[in-house]
Amino acid sequence: MDSQVDILKGIHPGKLIERELKKKGLTRQVLSEQTDIPYKTMNAIIAGRRNLTVLQALKIEQALGYKEGFLAILQTYHNIRQYKDNEFSRIYAEPPRIRKSLFWDADFNKINWGKHQKAVIKRVLERGNKDEIEEIHRFYNLTTK
Known part of the structure; x- marks a missing residue:
């Protein structure tokens, strides 16, 4: 899992979820129903407009067959990248x-x-x-x- 995380570091987990849905031929609606995450929330996560909570990550990981913690780790690295980008913007305004x-x-x-x-x-x-x-x-x- 570590090498996969290293490759995907900084990417919003929604992009990976979207790719996995296409690969498996699933819709957002189906994933929403399987995970009991509201459809609007699922859309916002996949579009990158909303961050994953730990509970949401666990539910999606189980539904898509990912190792536990994988999406939560990606979310954390994405948050770190956003923080650093904001800091760089402030320092070099x-x-x-x-x-x-x-x-x-x-x-x-x-x-x-x-x-x-x-x-x-x-x-x-x-x-x-x-x-x-x-x-x-x-x-x-x-x-x-």
């Missing part, structure tokens, strides 16, 4: 002073500068000018060796 055109393929104002730090650094090192590279070093507090 303002963008670095670089050209927006470096990120022509993204909405510059919506980039999560902390979450996507590695990709930002790589892009600026590949396409940025000397001043932008220095700015990225300052912005992320990088040291040159």
